[in-house]
Amino acid sequence: MRRINIDNAEPGIVLGKTIYGSNYEILLRRGVVLTKTHINQLKNRGFIRIYIDDEETADIVLEDPISEKIRIMSTKDIFKTYKVTQSAITNIEADTTESIIKYINTPKIKKSFQESQAFKQLCNDINYFLDEIMNQDILSGLNSIKSFDNYTYEHSVDTAIIATVIAKRLHLGKEKLMQIAIGEFLHDIGKIFVDEKIINKPGKLTAEEFELVKQHTTYGYELLKDIQKIGTVSAHIPYQHHERQDGTGYPRGLKGTNRLDTMGVAYAEHEKMIMIAEIAALADVYDACSSDRPYRPGLSPDVVYEVIKGGAGSQFNKELVDCFLNVVPKYPVGFEVRIKNGMYKDFTGIVSSLNAHQLSKPKVKLLCDPKKKKIDPIEIDLSSQSTPIEMECVC
Ligand SMILES: [Fe+2]
Numbered sequence: 001m002r003r004i005n006i007d008n009a010e011p012g013i014v015l016g017k018t019i020y021g022s023n024y025e026i027l028l029r030r031g032v033v034l035t036k037t038h039i040n041q042l043k044n045r046g047f048i049r050i051y052i053d054d055e056e057t058a059d060i061v062l063e064d065p066i067s068e069k070i071r072i073m074s075t076k077d078i079f080k081t082y083k084v085t086q087s088a089i090t091n092i093e094a095d096t097t098e099s100i101i102k103y104i105n106t107p108k109i110k111k112s113f114q115e116s117q118a119f120k121q122l123c124n125d126i127n128y129f130l131d132e133i134m135n136q137d138i139l140s141g142l143n144s145i146k147s148f149d150n151y152t153y154e155h156s157v158d159t160a161i162i163a164t165v166i167a168k169r170l171h172l173g174k175e176k177l178m179q180i181a182i183g184e185f186l187h188d189i190g191k192i193f194v195d196e197k198i199i200n201k202p203g204k205l206t207a208e209e210f211e212l213v214k215q216h217t218t219y220g221y222e223l224l225k226d227i228q229k230i231g232t233v234s235a236h237i238p239y240q241h242h243e244r245q246d247g248t249g250y251p252r253g254l255k256g257t258n259r260l261d262t263m264g265v266a267y268a269e270h271e272k273m274i275m276i277a278e279i280a281a282l283a284d285v286y287d288a289c290s291s292d293r294p295y296r297p298g299l300s301p302d303v304v305y306e307v308i309k310g311g312a313g314s315q316f317n318k319e320l321v322d323c324f325l326n327v328v329p330k331y332p333v334g335f336e337v338r339i340k341n342g343m344y345k346d347f348t349g350i351v352s353s354l355n356a357h358q359l360s361k362p363k364v365k366l367l368c369d370p371k372k373k374k375i376d377p378i379e380i381d382l383s384s385q386s387t388p389i390e391m392e393c394v395c
């Protein structure tokens with residue numbers, strides 16, 4: 001299997017991953033042979049990349065970190081939790097931050113949230129979700145294809161996957177993993193209290209609009225902070241996921257220590273970020289940068305990798321970034337790459353498998369020469385080259 005740009009899709013290719021519509025109905029099932037009409041329909045719906053199965057990459061296996069079943073179940077329950085809480089919002093009388101906070105703390109809003117079937121179901125999903133995450137040491141199959149209408153919910157599941165796999169790598173216990181999962185599932189729920197037109201605005205926000213969007217952090221915290229099934233610590237994920245190590249984040253301009261504190265997971269409400277929120281901040285940026293949006297394609301994984309690396313110390317906890325770079329591959333399996341030096345300069349191929357000990361040096365199956373002519377596949381192992389091979393993702 002491999003990932004391709006929809007612009008390179010030709011009729012007759014076989015779909016490698018099922019594509020879902022906005023209500024999680026199946027649009028096109030894995031294995032279907034794509035026609036010109038299918039391809040145009042996908043383009044019109046805004047899909048930029050798809051996964052395909054072909055003979056050349058039949059031996060390349062893309063493992064999802066969680067099953068399709070658990071992914072859909074969690075995404076749907078996040079969606080329903082948002083909707084049921086949103087439907088309780090009638091008219092917020094005044095629109096200052098303070099009045100909205102007051103409104104969020106009314107029994108009507110709290111009840112509609114915590115007594116909803118959707119929220120109860122979502123709390124249940126976490127056990128299934130974590131059972132599957134427990135088998136993951138590295139993140140080989142990220143970059144889910146997001147359907148644009150449901151970006152927020154799918155993004156919430158993907159950030160939960162990234163954050164819990166990192167937490168597992170840090171040997172945090174089950175309780176912490178549960179706190180992270182529920183906090184991540186609902187990290188952007190505060191957005192329901194911000195004007196929808198601003199939240200869904202495709203272009204750049206004005207300074208004023210951005211100030212309003214920033215409040216989603218505080219609103220999320222206010223909604224979750226005293227919900228027994230969530231706990232205050234998890235509520236700090238929505239509150240702090242846009243804070244930065246150097247104090248340039250929002251809403252409170254908290255700082256970080258750039259050190260890991262896996263034992264105590266330091267928690268000092270008014271001074272420093274808590275560690276699970278530092279993980280959430282990283283996961284949030286990683287997923288937001290990699291995801292295709294209607295107004296721009298996502299950045300390729302090698303570029304996002306450098307973004308995160310470059311932000312170590314100022315944006316993100318430095319020690320946490322070190323851990324992250326051992327969990328998230330720079331060149332994920334199934335991605336197309338172009339060789340930048342050596343005897344295979346400008347050859348292109350597909351990442352075929354990862355080396356868990358040297359995540360940036362996978363195996364690559366070269367399929368085309370520099371003139372884009374197909375060749376008999378050549379497999380190269382980047383971890384066993386005398387001169388290091390450099391490459392970049394091209395899809
Ligand atoms: Fe956010």
Ligand SMILES: [Fe+2]
Pocket residue numbers: 155187188284
């Ligand atoms: Fe987010």
